[in-house]
Amino acid sequence: xxxxxxxxxxxxxxxxxxxxxxxxxxxxxxxxxxxxxxxxxxxxxxxxxxxxxxxxxxxxxxxxxxxxxxxxxxxxxxxxxxxxxxxxxxxxxxxxxxxxxxxxxxxxxxxxxxxxxxxxxxxxxxxxxxxxxxxxxxxxxxxxxxxxxxxxxxxxxxxxxxxxxxxxxxxxxxxxxxxxxxxxxxxxxxxxxxxxxxxxxxxxxxxxxxxxxxxxxxxxxxxxxxxxxxxxxxxxxxxxxxxxxxxxxxxxxxxxxxxxxxxxxxxxxxxxxxxxxxxxx
Numbered sequence: 001x002x003x004x005x006x007x008x009x010x011x012x013x014x015x016x017x018x019x020x021x022x023x024x025x026x027x028x029x030x031x032x033x034x035x036x037x038x039x040x041x042x043x044x045x046x047x048x049x050x051x052x053x054x055x056x057x058x059x060x061x062x063x064x065x066x067x068x069x070x071x072x073x074x075x076x077x078x079x080x081x082x083x084x085x086x087x088x089x090x091x092x093x094x095x096x097x098x099x100x101x102x103x104x105x106x107x108x109x110x111x112x113x114x115x116x117x118x119x120x121x122x123x124x125x126x127x128x129x130x131x132x133x134x135x136x137x138x139x140x141x142x143x144x145x146x147x148x149x150x151x152x153x154x155x156x157x158x159x160x161x162x163x164x165x166x167x168x169x170x171x172x173x174x175x176x177x178x179x180x181x182x183x184x185x186x187x188x189x190x191x192x193x194x195x196x197x198x199x200x201x202x203x204x205x206x207x208x209x210x211x212x213x214x215x216x217x218x219x220x221x222x223x224x225x226x227x228x229x230x231x232x233x234x235x236x237x238x239x240x241x242x243x244x245x246x247x248x249x250x251x252x253x254x255x256x257x258x259x260x261x262x263x264x265x266x267x268x269x270x271x272x273x274x275x276x277x278x279x280x281x
Contacts, residue, residue: 008064042099049092056085101228101240112201118157118275121198121205122149129196136177143180145251148197156200159275164248168256169196171241172209172268179213179266204254207270214264224258 060081129147173194180192192212199206216224216231223229227243249256254272
């Protein structure tokens with residue numbers, strides 16, 4: 001009886017995955033064409049905004065100081081130049097933001113690898129943290145980043161697509177880093193801390209990414225995994241990181257959850273089945 005229930009559950013899960021993949025494929029064909037067409041004009045927008053700012057700076061340098069002293073110049077030309085500089089800067093910022101969103105969409109639509117390999121979870125996460133530390137710039141080096149390895153007496157391993165799961169881990173670490181740095185701006189004495197922990201249970205494993213940053217409001221929490229929703233400014237977030245991460249975790253037959261307390265901490269938890277569980281299923 002248990003075997004029949006498990007088989008039916010697996011069939012339902014497979015059916016849901018096939019339906020989701022079919023929907024994504026049909027949407028993807030249309031979206032892929034839009035992405036390709038958008039990137040070219042966006043490149044022109046970004047380049048011309050950069051050139052406009054450079055030309056404006058050159059014009060300002062070429063104007064003699066005595067010209068700036070003229071009253072009519074001060075009341076008419078200077079405000080006009082300042083307005084042009086502000087507008088060109090906004091075009092540059094929004095163009096760069098839209099380019100990042102479109103590139104993220106392109107990444108989402110790429111054919112995902114299905115090469116699952118069996119790995120030791122502790123070793124894999126340790127490698128990801130080393131790689132993440134190496135990519136951080138100097139302004140982030142003061143943030144404490146700690147790995148807490150869960151005890152794994154039975155040498156439990158997981159089956160994952162390493163490149164995809166690495167994307168998930170990096171996305172969660174980037175979000176956590178942003179949260180603690182934002183809190184640092186408001187509280188000079190604040191000590192930022194990121195913790196990544198692995199936990200082994202009978203029914204699977206967990207990867208927890210915890211930060212003591214700004215936290216997330218109840219309203220924002222409800223929309224976190226929605227596409228294009230972001231708690232970051234437009235110039236810094238695309239709203240696709242958690243959406244893509246959730247999709248990747250689901251393809252690993254797992255799920256991702258979040259617990260948060262505003263201005264105290266946030267913990268994202270990735271739940272994955274063990275390699276043995278996947279093999280049996």
